[in-house]
Amino acid sequence: MHSLPVFLRLTGRPVILVGDGEAADAKRRLLERAGAQVVGEEAPAAIAIVVDDEEAVARLRARGVLVNATDRPDLCDFTLPAIVDRNPVLVAIGTGGASAGLAKALRQRIEAVLPEGLGRLALALKGARQAMRARWPDAAGRRRAIDAALAEGGLLDPLREGAAEAVEGWLAGGDAAVGTGLVTIRLLSDDPDDLTLRAARLLGQADRVYHWPGVSAAILDRARADAMRISAEAPPEESGEGLWLWLERSDAQP
Incomplete structure (x- = not known):
């Protein structure tokens, strides 16, 4: 992973913008849409966007300002992704500056898939937090119900x-079916693109992931960030609460 994706809350905060022309105007619109206060180079700020001015990049970096240099990924401390906006849901597609065209193409594909009502779903779930905690007091049980x-x-x-x-x-109805217990997944290769849809879904839901020592990091990275990962020569004899996975290579010895 070449960069750590983050979402910055910029409402009312200063962001330096250096440059003129259509590219600078587009960056200004984006910053204002995010609620930022657009300021000049001399103003105090933590981040800056610079259009066609390498000397300004050097000056700002000397002050400790994080800089995005438009169309110069080699000079960037951070890059700006292509954005799919279903407020409050945001999907950001970045290529580390390798190809803005590719990021745009992916954004257009994703735009066509995500329904306009996705933001309403996010807000409805936010409004239902207290009711969900009352319905499923245990955090793990609550997460499994939401996942299902x-x-x-x-x-x-x-x-x-x-x-x-x-x-x-959903909150008023019966409990949704939630996967629990131990599930075995036989991997075809070390390439996550070879995962079946079922395997990818289970990796995203599992509480614990037991795996053959030879399973690749690229596969394990598809699991939830907070899921436990345990390297073992054999699956556990019993499973505890929640969903546990045993990952083994198709060429592993029985």
């Missing part, structure tokens, strides 16, 4: 129109 509801085909499937309006009924 948001899964493909689930009542709150985020790619389905009308999911936001289904939140109240």
Whole structure:
């Protein structure tokens, strides 16, 4: 991973913009859309966007300012992604400055897939936090219930129109089926692109991931960040609460 993706809250905060022309105007519109206070080079600020001025980049860096230099990824401390906006849901696509055209193409594809009501679903889930805690007091049980509801085909499937309006009924209805226990996944290769849809979904939901020592880091990176990862020669004899996975290579010895 060449960069750490972050979302900066810029409302009311100064951001330096250096440069003129259409590119600078586009960056100004983006910053103002995010609520930033656009200021000049001499103003105090933590970040800056510079259009066609390498000397300004050097001056700002000397002050400790993090700089984005438009169309100069080699001079950038941070890059600006292509954005899909379903407020408050934001999807950012970055290539580390390798190809803005590729990022744009991916954004257009994703735009076509994500329904306009996705933001309403996020707000509905935010408004239901207290009710969810009351319904599922245990954090792990609550997470599993939410995962099941948001899964493909689930009542709150985020790619389905009308999911936001289904939140109240979901909370009032019976418990959704939630995967628990130990599940074995036989991997075809070290390439995460070879994961089946089911395997990718289970990796994103599992609480613990036991794995054959030879399983690649690229595969393990597909698991939840907070899921435990345990290297072992054999699967656990029993599983505890939640969803546990045993990952083994298809060429592993029995």
